[in-house]
Amino acid sequence: MTISDLFRSDLKVVNIGLTSFKEALDSVGVPAVQVDWKPPVDVDPALLRAVRSHRAQIEAANQKAMAKILAAQPALVGLEKALDVIPGMKPNLILHSGPPITWDRMCGPMRGGIMAALMYEGRAKTPAEAEKLAASGEIEYAPCHEHSAVGPMAGIVSASMPVFLVKNEENGNTAYCTMNEGLGKVLRYGAYGEDVIKRLKWMEQVLYPALKKAVAKLGRVDLKNIIAQALHMGDEVHNRNRAATSLLYRILAPAIVTTSADPKTTADVLEFINKNDHFFLNLSMPASKAGLDAGRNVPGSSVVVVMARNGTDFGVQLAGTGDAWFTGPADVPDALYFPGYTKADANPDIGDSSITETNGLGGFAIAASPAIVQFVGGTADDALNYTRQMYEITAAENSVYQVPALNFRGTPTGIDVVKVVEKNILPFIDTGVAHKEPGVGQVGAGVLNAPLEPFKKAFEGFARTL
């Protein structure tokens, strides 16, 4: 058949790629089917060939990394001050979310969070003093992730902040995270008002000792078990933590009652947790971190062990590329904005909480939590489809973390950067949204796909190790 024969016959078209071709055919009544396919990400062909020629070796390395990640047994084993436990912590060091960044490139909410921390630490009396000190060079900054820690949103950890100790009992490593402050005007969203500092002081002086005593009495709290149950109860433990917070509360409450100084303290502590359905987020994050850290430093593995944003850059680390960060600009999420705010007020995506997605939770498990998709106008079927798509780019399924609506299938776990590039499908992330100016706080919550650039760079960096 020649080309001219082809166009003389009745056309039946299968279109791959740009949908505009199909739309043109639709408009003139030619039957056409659209295939849901995108070309691979445009990367150096030599690097793509290098990866493809090492396919079996990469697969074996990925299975090794995934075995360690899936075997993780995260448990809450205690609370301490950051200075006393976080490796490398010191009085003039402030940890932040995402990849490394200098003060001059930091976004508004991260600056606001640092200012709040400096006032909380008593190193500054006013926001102006705090801002001056922050930029003076006296204060050092480093990513939480480089200190076995994670932090939601701005992710600020300063020396005297209490932190949860979450131990991966299978591997022996520990991850750290501050306690969740609640919603609205809070440090992690960049707010630094008097009420913010006052709440942090109450958390240090009342909440922390109460929880520390309760956890000491309990010995350990099995976080893997709570997360597994919460996924059966409508949580994805990133943007929805209502069930996990409830289950944790039930475990903690009797221990708080029996170890507490007095009934007033007990009641205040219980009410603080009861009023904050996100209290568990600061445990689902280090639980994920403690597992993923066990999968680090597996040569030849293309599995993502960190996705994190500092509100300016989105950074990725791989099991097979050591401590290298691969970064690109962070995007502004689609969101349900609080009354009075719009996307124009929103800071680009920020926080280490995407460690949950990196661990097969959050957006990867959103089929277990369709209420989140409803926020942004989606349906329960959309939620199923988001999770289904993530199986395309992951290396394994977590048999303990299951999605009831997918007939209890394990969550898609372990993002394989090779699949991301070859299929051109980007990780789906649930997120909170901070105001772009310091001092304001949260303005919404929503969803987005990770940006392409860090994954493209990670692929290239990985390919060069082969």
Place this chain on the structure above:
Amino acid sequence: MTISDLFRSDLKVVNIGLTSFKEALDSVGVPAVQVDWKPPVDVDPALLRAVRSHRAQIEAANQKAMAKILAAQPALVGLEKALDVIPGMKPNLILHSGPPITWDRMCGPMRGGIMAALMYEGRAKTPAEAEKLAASGEIEYAPCHEHSAVGPMAGIVSASMPVFLVKNEENGNTAYCTMNEGLGKVLRYGAYGEDVIKRLKWMEQVLYPALKKAVAKLGRVDLKNIIAQALHMGDEVHNRNRAATSLLYRILAPAIVTTSADPKTTADVLEFINKNDHFFLNLSMPASKAGLDAGRNVPGSSVVVVMARNGTDFGVQLAGTGDAWFTGPADVPDALYFPGYTKADANPDIGDSSITETNGLGGFAIAASPAIVQFVGGTADDALNYTRQMYEITAAENSVYQVPALNFRGTPTGIDVVKVVEKNILPFIDTGVAHKEPGVGQVGAGVLNAPLEPFKKAFEGFARTL
């Protein structure tokens, strides 16, 4: 075309009714499609005509009943001793689940529960004494449902038992239910050992005063809100109450702490609730009862306001037939049996807990709780299909009680006995399973369809009122 022409041509068959016809055609390679249809229930044709000629009137009456049922605002407003609050309660009266029944026809677990109650009340010292007294004629028996009450399994309520007061704040009526004892060897499953009585005494002397003070401090606990949330968290509030119990616990705990006599009592009370994920069942039941009672006595309505089993008979009451009971034998459920037990040990279906299904919850909302279907070898899709089928026989949807996996569709609510008969689809019920002998306790949990006979009789009784 004549019959002989028909059989000379190639057959393409649409089969309605018995599947064996299709199977015969399949075996000889004739294309055949099976339509999922059953003939209507075989009822007196005159009565069927009577109902069909009053279709519009029945529909209007049903909408009136449903408006009252759906508008219900059930709230926990207090706890009191049964004798002090339940209408018509007296010292020698024992309430039981299901339709009316005499001692000689009662099943093993109901007899066991009554024996436990008589020992708990101090009217008998040994099981033998209790059995003798129970059969002596000194003790009167009546259904919970005839005293604005409901009880799970044997449903036993005696004079000094504490009960929850659940008020329908929209309509003003109140429903009553005892507190849940936990699983295993408990009164409601027919056990009467020393540990059973000891637990009931602790509940009366420690748990009851603590909860009474806490609820008094709170004023009210909104049960409609808790149930609505729990359906988003994997509960159907009949066989699964983990989320609802957790949410209730979070509300009660701070109030218990601040009103409690001492920290030991507080801790014991919290641990008791924490160890029993079914604690909320004894609130979802009166919450359903309080709503459905508002829909009673609507002439011309074919809506079911009670489905209840006494372990011998399954009974139905309708909005349009006053206090009449329509009964038939109760079936033995399909179940997951505890180790060491089989279906041969099981008592026929028992308890007032099917008031949840009558209110669009439990088996009617099982799509929200697929883990229950997994118990008995089913899949998440089976759970969706059970709920979808219940829309066929219900008069309305509850916009507050929603099923996430059906894109937040309201639960199918208000069983219409006309639809049950015309479509020959029977209500789907989740249930616990009691050992058939008194003194043993729970042996499993499962699902079943309601028996046909009570619905057939209810239809006929209803038709005669027209």
